[in-house]
Amino acid sequence: MISNLQRPIKNEFDIHTTAEEVIQGYDMNGKTVIITGGYSGIGLEITRVMTKAGATVVVPARTQTKAIENLKGFDQVEVEILDLMDSGSIDQFADEFLDSGRTLDILILCAGIMYTPLRRDSRGYESQFSTDYLGHYQLSARLWPALKKARDARVISVSSLAHRLGGIHFDDPNYLEHKYDKFDAYAQAKTANALFAIGLDERAKKYGVRSYAVHPGCVPTTDLTRDIPMEERVARPVIGQDGKPVADEQMIEFKTIPEGAATLVWCAVSKELKKIGGVYCENCNIAELVADDYPQRNGVRRWAVDTRNADQLWKLSEELTNIKFDM
Secondary structure: EOOOOOOOOOOOOOOOOOHHHOOOOOOOOOEEEEEEEEEEEEHHHHHHHHHOOEEEEEEEEOHHHHHHHOOOOOEEEEEEEEOOOOOOHHHHHHHHHHHHHOOEEEEEEOOOOOOOOOOEOOOOEHHHHHHHHHHHHHHHHHHHHHHHHHOEEEEEOOOOHHHHHHOOOOOOOOOOOOOOOHHHHHHHHHHHHHHHHHHHHHHHOOOOOOOEEEEEEEOOOOHHHHHHHHHHHOEEEOOOOOOOEEOOOOEEOOOHHHHHHHHHHHHHHOHHHHOOEEEEOOOOEEEOEEEOOOOOOOOHHHHOOOOHHHHHHHHHHHHHHOOOOOO
16 A cells, blocks of 8 residues: 655755755754764765754764764764664663653664675674664664654655665565575665655654655765775766766766755755655655656655555564564
């Protein structure tokens, strides 16, 4: 079953809108925001515009020294330790935040890894599924009391157009029985991020908490592709006269980091989404639902926004983490 809300709406933004343009006119004073991965790439840009607009931003980081260095000069930023592949680390971070007594207005789940060789966390879970999805599921569940307390909170998960490469292996999500493929594993994690937004929104909206999944766009200037050997990076950017990436050999339209951050910020603050949730977004809009064999590189495929898949993933997530949202 697909939500009838999964369709574009009219607004003033487009594929090249920047995060700073989106947040213009919004007063974030008094707002508390947590951004995983908020110290590099797209996450760093979101931190910059959120703090500039007055928000206090908490940045969980596995490498605290790197985060502190990258965030030097930023006002109203707190850096804390968090390893998304370590369930104990997630619990410790969440407990410390909850102990502060603060509400959580915006949770942006931006950290991630991509196309990695087969690695596993201490539980034996595949690393892309563990880092990009399961760790964020657990973090959201543990922070739920602070989100609920805000009464008007938003949770944004970073998905990807890579979801079109495949869905979730519900019978073997950690590649214990079938051959590991890093591209398939990344697609599974990003499909999970999209389905999580549906599952959370359905359960949380009665408490004033809405959830969204976002494809930021293809941003070639981040270090997300650090695990991909150069010989596997088939697509090459085409650089325009202004020196900015325009497209690649396969005609993917590339974005700058400020453009890549824009849709996440739009989902975090947009008044147009006040009564809409559980949708997959791209280019500062709700994405179009497209056929499974749709040849273009935009839109969302049916399996990534199917409520039945979302419910199945929710149950699987509870089983794998042994953690439930206390609703």
